[in-house]
Amino acid sequence: MPKRSDLEHRALSFIANHSEEGVLQSDLWRSLDASSREGSRIALKLENKGLIRRERELFEGRWTYRLFPMRRPASINSIIDCPCLSCPESIRCGAYGAISPNVCEKLTEWLAGLAQAGAGVQGDS
Amino acid sequence: MTFVEDETLAKVAEALGQEEAIQIIYILKESNEITDDQIANKTGIRLNSVRKILYRLYDHSLVSLRRSRDENTGWFIFHWKLQPDQLEGFITNQKRHVLQKLDARLSYEKNHDFYYCGTPGCRRVPFEDAMELIFRCSACNRPMMHYDNGKVVEVLSGKVDQLRKELGE
Numbered sequence: 001m002p003k004r005s006d007l008e009h010r011a012l013s014f015i016a017n018h019s020e021e022g023v024l025q026s027d028l029w030r031s032l033d034a035s036s037r038e039g040s041r042i043a044l045k046l047e048n049k050g051l052i053r054r055e056r057e058l059f060e061g062r063w064t065y066r067l068f069p070m071r072r073p074a075s076i077n078s079i080i081d082c083p084c085l086s087c088p089e090s091i092r093c094g095a096y097g098a099i100s101p102n103v104c105e106k107l108t109e110w111l112a113g114l115a116q117a118g119a120g121v122q123g124d125s
Numbered sequence: 126m127t128f129v130e131d132e133t134l135a136k137v138a139e140a141l142g143q144e145e146a147i148q149i150i151y152i153l154k155e156s157n158e159i160t161d162d163q164i165a166n167k168t169g170i171r172l173n174s175v176r177k178i179l180y181r182l183y184d185h186s187l188v189s190l191r192r193s194r195d196e197n198t199g200w201f202i203f204h205w206k207l208q209p210d211q212l213e214g215f216i217t218n219q220k221r222h223v224l225q226k227l228d229a230r231l232s233y234e235k236n237h238d239f240y241y242c243g244t245p246g247c248r249r250v251p252f253e254d255a256m257e258l259i260f261r262c263s264a265c266n267r268p269m270m271h272y273d274n275g276k277v278v279e280v281l282s283g284k285v286d287q288l289r290k291e292l293g294e
Contacts, residue, residue: 115276
């Protein structure tokens with residue numbers, strides 16, 4: 001039988017992966033290969049820890065809970081296309097160095113693309 | 126406990142080592158602990174590429190490493206394990222790092238007037254440099270005109286504000 005803390009971790013990860021639409025408690029325990037009793041206990045425990053919230057829902061004639069994470073999952077969307085993220089010159093790059101974000105061509109191109117697309121701000125938040 | 130979606134995990138892997146890193150991350154995610162040799166066999170990626178990517182992930186603490194010795198050959202065996210709880214910290218650090226660069230660029234854009242010849246591929250230059258060049262492009266020799274960087278400043282300000290908000294600064 002898996003350890004309780006391990007199950008909690010997996011449960012939280014499963015709920016975090018469905019942050020928008022939430023997860024039915026019954027789907028959670030099925031995905032964890034646990035019993036309904038274990039599933040509801042874990043959900044309750046995560047709620048008490050302030051990690052998720054539960055919303056009561058009538059599903060196929062039975063009352064159950066839909067589970068949502070309290071925090072939005074960490075996201076890298078806002079910087080994923082920025083050239084600074086995976087730049088090999090990153091360590092040597094500085095405002096007054098030979099390689100500088102002020103004159104970096106890759107950064108200029110990226111900014112020009114954003115300005116042209118009129119995208120302004122993309123990503124999370 | 127962390128909140129990280131699989132999609133984010135894949136994006137981070139891609140940023141650090143393209144397509145091959147994504148495959149490796151997923152193999153690591155599925156197994157508790159695995160050797161580089163086993164990863165190479167499962168994915169079909171060359172062993173030295175697997176090791177290169179694993180060390181890159183290790184540099185950012187996204188994987189942990191345990192070393193044991195093969196009893197028959199006496200060689201070291203490296204056992205790798207994914208550390209998803211470090212991913213949130215990695216993302217925050219990267220956001221801080223990018224914010225620092227964008228902030229520097231924003232001040233530079235705000236504090237300089239730029240001149241540009243309009244030829245694609247040529248660079249715009251700040252006023253001081255344009256003066257020295259007598260307002261002629263050093264690459265194509267065409268006259269340089271004032272370049273309005275308002276849009277660039279607007280985009281940069283938006284990104285900087287967004288990152289500050291995400292970092293809670």
